[in-house]
Amino acid sequence: MDQEREKVIKSFRLFDDVFMKKCFKNHKECIELVVRIVLNNNNLKFVEFKDQENISNEKGKSSILDFVIVDDTGKYYDVEIESAKSNSRGYQRRARFYSSLLDTHYLSKGDEYYNIPDSYVIFFCERDVIGDGKPLYEIQNIVKQTGKVFEDGRTLIFINGEIEDETPLGRLVRDFKLTNSNEMCYDVLKKAVEVEMVDFLLTTGRPENQILDDYLKKHEDAAVAKNNKAIAKSMYKDGFSLETISKYTKIPVEELKKLKS
Secondary structure (H helix, E strand, C coil): CCHHHHHHHHCCCCCCHHHHHHHHHHCHHHHHHHHHHHCCCCCCCEEEEEEEEEECCCCCCCEEEEEEEEECCCCEEEEEEECCCCCCCCHHHHHHHHHHHHHHHHCCCCCCHHHCCCEEEEEEECCCCCCCCCCEEEECCECCCCCCECCCCEEEEEEECCCCCCCHHHHHHHHHHCCCHHHCCCHHHHHHHHHHHHHHHHHCCCCCCHHHHHHHHHHCCCCCHHHHHHHHHHHHHCCCCHHHHHHHHCCCHHHHHHHCC
């Protein structure tokens, strides 16, 4: 792996598709955190998780949804992560289409319509695709003549990733944009980024630099204990947490604390 390629990989953020999918696939608690913060409900409990859910449509367009999770009450949540590079055209109708896919896919043949589960389609966007300067847009159908919500169980949500503030959502947006996991607010995101960045670097090409060579030694028969300590110091200098360093060097956290001094 040349230095330019390594530099690109180390610039990855959670808004970058290939890295985000790797982090969230292996750490489902990350996408659960997103849903809890977006809905302002820390009590949500999830029982099912699917990434890259391929929903086929025999007579029309099929689609692959980023992440579909189900809570313990049977509600479905489709979460789509959209970077600034994503095509901003047609988000409204795309959200409608994804919501329809959830309805047709998860209502069993012969089941009654009233058994269609409630669903949320959440677009976590780096840009303000709605354009009204709000941090979050929640969309439900309403009856025009009365202004009352038409209770069909469907909710569409768009997150405006241009707003970073000290609210839980604003801090979440900021974490998605950071390249340095050490600066992240949410520990579950920090851990996922640390672990997957190491694995991403190790499995993408053959390293030809000293730092990555050190990290690769975790796969070797560690010949001398002092080598592992050198690796640990290198990883700590690069901002990795003690827990992550311990995982890859096999040095207990308590011993690593002594190495910090």
